[in-house]
Every structure is written in C-alpha cells, then in structure tokens.
Amino acid sequence: MSSYRLRSARLREAAAARGDHSNYAIAKRTGLNQTTLSRICRGVAAPATKTLLTLAATYGLSLDELVDRQAQGADPEVQSGSAA
Secondary structure: OEEEEEOHHHHHHHHHHOOOOOHHHHHHHHOOOHHHHHHHHOOOOOOOHHHHHHHHHHHOOOHHHHEEEEEOOOOHHHHOOOOO
C-alpha cells in the first residue's frame, strides 16, 4: 500500500512565481481551506485527490511534480533515493 505526500517546497515555489507567498494566499487563490492546506503542507494530513488536482491546475504543475509516493511504513530517505 502506498501513501502520498505533498511536495510543499515545489508548491511554494510555483505559488511564489504567481505572487502567492503564504498559505493564506494559496488558499484564497485555490478556494481551499487554509487550515487544511497548512496540515497538508506540514505533512500532518494526506492530500485528497481533488485537492491535488486543484493545486496542480492552479499553479500549472503535474501531479508527479506535486506529490511524492511512498510505500507505507518505508523510510522516507530510502524512498526518495537518498544515500548516506
């Protein structure tokens, strides 16, 4: 089973290019709830598919650019291909 995690740094980069430098600005432009967006960006909550599609469409990103897919219970360092 796998889970998805928002690449918040990539989202922030794309949002900043459009003048959106805060969760409030991203939420206002996308119509998403600011609290939900904050939880997703911090990795506390998993993004719903509809939320990902909204963010991707708003900021011109593909879903591959916007999410990391991780096997459940796997070490994030191993999943991202990082080597020590």
